[in-house]
Amino acid sequence: MTLKFYMVPGSCSTGIHILLEELELPFEVTVLNMPAGDHRRPGYLAINPKGTIPTLVLNGGEALTEFQAIAYWLARTYPRKRLLPDDTLLAAQAMALMDYVVGTVHGQGYTRIFTTDRYLPTGLSATEQATWQAAIQAQGRERVTEAFAVIEGLLPDAGYAVGGAFSIADAALFYVEFWADKTGLALPPRCAAHYQLVRARPVVQQVLREEGYR
Ligand SMILES: N[C@@H](CCC(=O)N[C@@H](CS)C(=O)NCC(=O)O)C(=O)O
The missing domain is CATH 3.40.30.10 (Glutaredoxin)
Known part of the structure; x- marks a missing residue:
């Protein structure tokens, strides 16, 4: 197996x-x-x-x-x-960041941008639907932007997100930063530097190639 x-x-x-x-x-x-x-x-x-x-x-x-x-x-x-820090507090901080990325940046923000129709009430006319879709997407972008501003305040000046070494929190943060890049959403400076740092890892380059990105 x-x-x-x-x-x-x-x-x-x-x-x-x-x-x-x-x-x-x-x-x-x-x-x-x-x-x-x-x-x-x-x-x-x-x-x-x-x-x-x-x-x-x-x-x-x-x-x-x-x-x-x-x-x-x-x-x-x-x-x-060592994808999770040995130190209990750092490990808990890595879990907290990962949770915020998945639950808030992705779960509350990007889902409104990528799966907009799930947020539509039923029984709308075509015109109403278009207005709602635009509003839901705008709300999604707003939530993502707000959440990245929070993450910006949590990140160190340079380097990986928690404890100075690559961890599971960096992999989570990376995928939402990658989505920001793909959807033209500007990242605040530390998040942008974090994105470049993770993206430069040979394994990350390989994974992106395997998934069809150049
Ligand atoms: N909380 C889930 C979220 C995963 C998730 O929503 N993935 C999206 C794709 S990025 C998905 O499967 N969407 C399909 C659906 O929810 O029906 C996790 O952490 O795995």
Whole structure:
């Protein structure tokens, strides 16, 4: 048995993809086509009833879901690369940053930009729908911008997010910074420098190439 990784290129699973490659683990990839609805098919829902990606199926067959849980499991199972700081306070700070990225920047901000229609009330006319869509997207961009301003205040002047070394928090922060880059959303200076620092890692370059980015 080997680890089975369910992912979508350029999505939040990119952060987990980076961690798997940083750890040099063998794993089997299944790429889901979300627009085609792969994540809603019975076969996938039997593995992950939430229909979300990423999912990591472990060697014993257990399916792990949720970015933070997968990242934590990887860091604790393969401690050699110190992807979670040994110090308890730094580890807790890494978890807090990761949670803020996934729950707030992604969960409250980017979902409004990428999956706008989920926030629409039913029964709107076509004109009303267009007005609502624009408002929801604007709200999404506002939430993302506010959240990056908070993260800006948490980051050190230079270097990785927590404790001076690359950790699971950097992989989480990277995927939302990558989305900012792709959607033309300006990052504040420390976040922008953090994005370049992580992006320059050979493993990250390799993952982006594998996911179809140049
Ligand atoms: N809280 C989840 C969020 C994952 C998530 O929402 N992923 C998006 C893609 S970036 C997704 O699966 N969207 C499909 C859906 O929610 O139906 C996690 O941490 O894994």
